[in-house]
Amino acid sequence: MLLLIPCLQCKKVDRDIDGSNTKSSSLTHGIELIDSVAILLHNLNKLNVDSTNFAKRASQINQAISKILEEVSNPKILVDFIKIDDLDEGLSLSMTQDTSMAILSWDSRLGGSSPEIKSVALLQNNQKIxxxxxxxxxxxxxxxxxxNQQSQAPIYIFKGNGRSSGIEGYVTxxxxxxxxxxxxxxxxxNNKSSITIEYTLGNTIDFIVSNDASKIFIPNKTYPNNDWGLIYSVLSFDGENYHQQTSQIDFPLSSESFNGPNNYDNGYLEGSEIPIDTTQKENLTSFTLVFKDSIQIERNYDPDEETTLLKIMAKNDKTPIVLPFKSYDARLWAKQKQYLFVGLSGTSSHSPLLVYDINKQEYITSISQAGIKLHNxxxxxAQPLAKNNIGEKPKCVTNYGDQTAYFQTFILEYRSEYPTIMPTGQQFCGFSE
Structure with missing residues (x-):
């Protein structure tokens, strides 16, 4: 929950611009406290950043704001915050659902293009703050x-966002x-107390945290074009720590497990629906597919422009769904009900796979892959392992010599609310082209 606190009765309180006359000991009521902080924030925002004494005055005001908030002792003040309806920019408030913990944050104006945010946490404990x-x-x-931990003190997970530069942001x-x-x-x-993901401004990504914080979904930005959909890795809490959620496969995986489409020009992964009719066009790079559920897919590839158009005509639709791929040779690798699996041209060991939902008319997810297999x-x-990140190398049945490549394997649950990717724990070696 995020609230922005206004200046309600600013005329009641008289403060110098540097906050040095702040009488925090007399601020026993929420309205008085809010007014005092609001005036200080107003004065802070009026400072000219080009002034020779800007840093000194800004520091004094920030110290005054912190002093007021750190001397809050009455739980009623948090209730006063919640009651505020007329909101304005300035001080932001986040709070737990049971109102036992709150954090107040504001921009100190001391960070330039990377804003330096100040924060004070207020915890209700035994009817005191x-x-x-x-x-x-x-x-x-x-x-x-x-x-919550039944046998230990509660742990609070604070979620926030900031900017690391004029074009980069982060969520933490x-x-x-x-x-x-x-x-x-x-x-x-890795025994850390925080995790952070960065993103380019205008292309925001975010953590998804369950209400009880037992699961945290971490977005994976394999491809910067999020229009193709994100995938999430999952951290699960085991009572003591968070661990990456895994998925075990009950059969061994090898390079033979990921043979891909049986015919690259017009073939499909094992487990795909097979079209009941295929019409090839004269240029041999375009064709029309009709499936049993009456969905029709037309593929048009221009080798000179290296562009592909997929036109999808669903049942009873008069206007096709058009998926353009510039600078890509896009091929339909599989169809399962309303899901399309589209492979894009790329390097031989690291090509994008896109999963598209015809009913929702949106990409569910995209993933970098060196091999795929439909499984239930x-x-x-399969994804290639960087040579400096292999650890204990898997044993190779076949000797590939200097062209040996190592791969890690994952399960992608694309039908989940948040498409999740989970390590299987299995690695294998193969041939690197």
């Missing part, structure tokens, strides 16, 4: 999740445990 300055985080927090999760104070909780993989209602995916 405990306050904690969150140093060095520089994120404006939008959500707080409580990760920070874990804190309250036990005689607020301290970082090292519960994320999921997709098995």
């Amino acid at each position: 405990k306050s904690f300055a969150l140093h060095g985080l520089s994120a404006r927090f939008t959500d707080i999740f409580i990760l 999760l920070h874990a804190y445990r309250f036990k005689n104070g607020l301290s970082k909780a090292l519960i994320f993989p 209602e999921t997709v098995l995916v």
